[in-house]
Amino acid sequence: MNKKYLISVSVMTFVIPVLGFIIERPVYDTPGSFSLFGKWFIFSAVGLRLVIVGIQQATKPAFTAKEIFHVDSTEIFPVVRELGFANLCFGLVGIISLFKPEWRIVSAFASGLYYGIAGLQHAVRKPAGINEKFALWTDLLIFAVLLVYLIMAG
Numbered sequence: 001m002n003k004k005y006l007i008s009v010s011v012m013t014f015v016i017p018v019l020g021f022i023i024e025r026p027v028y029d030t031p032g033s034f035s036l037f038g039k040w041f042i043f044s045a046v047g048l049r050l051v052i053v054g055i056q057q058a059t060k061p062a063f064t065a066k067e068i069f070h071v072d073s074t075e076i077f078p079v080v081r082e083l084g085f086a087n088l089c090f091g092l093v094g095i096i097s098l099f100k101p102e103w104r105i106v107s108a109f110a111s112g113l114y115y116g117i118a119g120l121q122h123a124v125r126k127p128a129g130i131n132e133k134f135a136l137w138t139d140l141l142i143f144a145v146l147l148v149y150l151i152m153a154g
Contacts, residue, residue, distance in 0.1 A: 001130040002067055009049065013138050016044035038149040039097075042104050045142050046111040047094025050087040057084025067131050090114060105153055112146030115139045 020040030021032075030036050057064050061080035065071045090111050097103035119139030127133040 002063075005067070005131055006134055008052070009134065009138055012049040012052070013045045013142065016048065017041040020044065034149065034152055038108070038145075038153075039101070039104065041145055041149070042094050042107050042111075043098040045145070046107055046115075047091050047097065050091030050111070051095060052091075054084045054087030054089075054091055057081060057087060059084075067129070068135060070128050070132075105150070108146045108149045108153070112143055112150065115146065116143035119143055 017040040021037045024030055025032050058081050061077040064080045065076050093103055094107045097107045119136055122132055122136035127136050
C-alpha cells in the first residue's frame, strides 16, 4: 500500500471539490448547485489529479508500471510515458475549465469516458493490491459524478 498515493487521490477526489464548493458558495453568493460542485470536481478530480499523475507517469513510469499494473519490466515504460502525456492533456482541459466554463462539458465528457473505461479495465483485471482497488473505485466514482454532471448540464 502506498499511503502517499491514497492520500493524494483522496484529497483531489473528495476534499478539494468539497472545500471549493463550500468556500465559493457564500463568497460569490452562488446557489448551492451541483453545477458549482461539478466546477470544482472537474478542476480537482480531473484536472489536478490527471496533471499530477501525468507528470509522474511521464517522468517516473516505474510507479504506475509496478504499483498499479504489477509489471516489473522496463519495456513497458514508453507506453506508461505516453499514458502520462494523455493524462496531462485531459488534466489541462480540466484545470482550464475552472476559468473557461464552456470547457467543463468537454472535460466531463472526455474524462468521464476515460475514467469509466479505466475503471472497467481495473475491474476486469481483478485488482491485485490496495492501490489498484482504490484506483478502480475512485475511477468509477469519478465516472459516475461526471455522468451526472453531463446529464444535468445537458
